[in-house]
Amino acid sequence: xxxxxxxxxxxxxxxxxxxxxxxxxxxxxxxxxxxxxxxxxxxxxxxxxxxxxxxxxxxxxxxxxxxxxxxxxxxxxxxxxxxxxxxxxxxxxxxxxxxxxxxxxxxxxxxxxxxxxxxxxxxxxxxxxxxxxxxxxxxxxxxxxxxxxxxxxxxxxxxxxxxxxxxxxxxxxxxxxxxxxxxxxxxxxxxxxxxxxxxxxxxxxxxxxxxxxxxxxxxxxxxxxxxxxxxxxxxxxxxxxxxxxxxxxxxxxxxxxxxxxxxxxxxxxxxxxxxxxxxxxxxxxxxxxxxxxxxxxxxxxxxxxxxxxxxxxxxxxxxxxxxxxxxxx
Amino acid sequence: xxxxxxxxxxxxxxxxxxxxxxxxxxxxxxxxxxxxxxxxxxxxxxxxxxxxxxxxxxxxxxxxxxxxxxxxxxxxxxxxxxxxxxxxxxxxxxxxxxxxxxxxxxxxxxxxxxxxxx
Amino acid sequence: xxxxxxxxxxxxxxxxxxxxxxxxxxxxxxxxxxxxxxxxxxxxxxxxxxxxxxxxxxxxxxxxxxxxxxxxxxxxxxxxxxxxxxxxxxxxxxxxxxxxxxxxxxx
Numbered sequence: 311x312x313x314x315x316x317x318x319x320x321x322x323x324x325x326x327x328x329x330x331x332x333x334x335x336x337x338x339x340x341x342x343x344x345x346x347x348x349x350x351x352x353x354x355x356x357x358x359x360x361x362x363x364x365x366x367x368x369x370x371x372x373x374x375x376x377x378x379x380x381x382x383x384x385x386x387x388x389x390x391x392x393x394x395x396x397x398x399x400x401x402x403x404x405x406x407x408x409x410x411x412x413x414x415x416x417x418x419x420x421x422x423x424x425x426x427x428x429x430x431x432x433x434x435x436x437x438x439x440x441x442x443x444x445x446x447x448x449x450x451x452x453x454x455x456x457x458x459x460x461x462x463x464x465x466x467x468x469x470x471x472x473x474x475x476x477x478x479x480x481x482x483x484x485x486x487x488x489x490x491x492x493x494x495x496x497x498x499x500x501x502x503x504x505x506x507x508x509x510x511x512x513x514x515x516x517x518x519x520x521x522x523x524x525x526x527x528x529x530x531x532x533x534x535x536x537x538x539x540x541x542x543x544x545x546x547x548x549x550x551x552x553x554x555x556x557x558x559x560x561x562x563x564x565x566x567x568x569x570x571x572x573x574x575x576x577x578x579x580x581x582x583x584x585x586x587x588x589x590x591x592x593x594x595x596x597x598x599x600x601x602x603x604x605x606x607x608x609x610x611x612x613x614x615x616x617x618x619x620x621x622x623x624x625x626x627x628x629x630x631x632x633x634x635x636x637x638x639x
Numbered sequence: 640x641x642x643x644x645x646x647x648x649x650x651x652x653x654x655x656x657x658x659x660x661x662x663x664x665x666x667x668x669x670x671x672x673x674x675x676x677x678x679x680x681x682x683x684x685x686x687x688x689x690x691x692x693x694x695x696x697x698x699x700x701x702x703x704x705x706x707x708x709x710x711x712x713x714x715x716x717x718x719x720x721x722x723x724x725x726x727x728x729x730x731x732x733x734x735x736x737x738x739x740x741x742x743x744x745x746x747x748x749x750x751x752x753x754x755x756x757x
Numbered sequence: 758x759x760x761x762x763x764x765x766x767x768x769x770x771x772x773x774x775x776x777x778x779x780x781x782x783x784x785x786x787x788x789x790x791x792x793x794x795x796x797x798x799x800x801x802x803x804x805x806x807x808x809x810x811x812x813x814x815x816x817x818x819x820x821x822x823x824x825x826x827x828x829x830x831x832x833x834x835x836x837x838x839x840x841x842x843x844x845x846x847x848x849x850x851x852x853x854x855x856x857x858x859x860x861x862x863x864x
Contacts, residue, residue, distance in 0.1 A: 420644020
């Protein structure tokens with residue numbers, strides 16, 4: 311029965327993806343991408359991936375849409391129709407689709423518990439988590455402790471993207487004379503109507519921050535963790551920036567603090583790893599962080615998830631401010 | 640019943656190629672980035688579909704349930720990492736597109752190649 | 758048993774409301790009427806669906822979380838529609854225009 315829901319959602323996703331590719335109005339394409347991410351998140355939830363669904367909803371449907379819209383405001387909304395070479399692209403794509411579909415017939419049955427992917431490492435993780443780490447959420451245990459190196463690499467990727475965007479936008483745009491790119495409303499219209507979003511937004515921002523903290527610290531016991539929390543806290547501050555203006559938002563959280571957060575988050579993660587080495591274990595070995603290995607694991611996971619959350623918040627907010635603060639020409 | 644399971648993989652193939660088509664055939668740079676993100680989402684779908692176990696639940700241990708069946712946590716961990724890496728690359732890509740627009744005046748692939756040829 | 762029937766009824770009626778909203782969003786002539794159709798029915802449908810699920814959850818932590826989600830939706834969904842409508846007003850779309858006249862204007 312549940313599989314029918316899945317089939318329905320998958321069909322909707324294909325239709326949305328086709329609409330995204332065919333539309334020429336980029337604003338429509340970005341909003342449809344948000345809808346696509348939300349459908350994907352619902353599908354992940356149906357496939358028992360609760361953590362992944364939360365991450366996809368928070369990052370894919372939330373932050374990604376905001377970043378695309380910020381970029382669209384600076385680049386322009388319409389796409390010209392391309393006239394050349396579409397037949398070649400279509401034929402390549404069609405042939406590859408048929409080849410991949412032919413390959414899928416060899417896959418094990420959907421949901422087969424004897425499939426090769428469910429042997430070897432996965433049952434080991436499921437067995438050893440209560441003994442070694444003793445937290446209910448196995449995904450967080452694997453992400454933060456058993457596969458801590460991968461997550462360290464991921465934090466460094468986020469860090470690199472953040473400093474990449476900061477480097478790109480450090481240069482001032484060359485002054486060019488010309489008309490402003492945005493349409494200006496007729497006077498006397500529009501600004502008065504902004505009261506309702508402002509009031510409701512100001513009411514909600516504390517609760518969004520509270521929820522972000524809840525997701526951060528609750529990652530051990532249910533779906534959650536640093537990445538989702540970072541995205542949610544960043545969303546709260548982005549909402550504040552949208553309501554009160556860019557200048558006010560930069561007064562509340564100045565760029566220096568954000569850069570400090572980016573570096574501090576990655577540094578915290580690395581420091582926990584090095585602390586493990588200094589206390590006698592291996593790099594990123596949390597069992598030596600406290601007298602009892604299980605408590606050590608808990609402390610280690612808490613600290614690195616905090617580092618991840620801080621780094622992700624800093625990067626997403628820095629990228630948003632870089633896009634939103636750029637002068638339009 | 641088997642066909643319903645295979646449907647997930649077919650949708651993966653179709654979404655993969657839709658995203659790929661947007662990357663290769665559309666000249667607008669932002670459309671290419673959107674296509675790339677659809678491509679990535681299709682790959683995520685493949686991994687998470689492979690991780691599902693019949694009759695399983697999300698891999699969260701709960702006290703008091705006898706011999707539970709869990710879905711595989713390992714693909715979920717990999718895809719969690721992949722989603723965040725995807726948004727990082729998208730953010731950096733969007734930054735590059737904005738700078739290209741400022742330097743070349745257009746984000747259409749053909750216009751940019753025109754300017755470069757001169 | 759009675760709880761189950763009530764739950765089913767609420768979920769189905771909520772689904773019907775959302776469906777009506779979808780049909781309205783397609784068939785209405787311009788943006789303002791479409792917002793009106795979609796937002797009212799969506800909020801009502803969401804309320805009914807969540808109350809239906811809350812009946813299934815009984816008295817538990819899950820019901821409190823669902824009540825919190827319901828409150829959040831009741832606050833944000835109408836605000837989003839208001840923001841959408843005022844953004845459309847700011848962009849110059851007047852309430853009397855249908856889609857056809859707007860396309861004439863932008864040519």
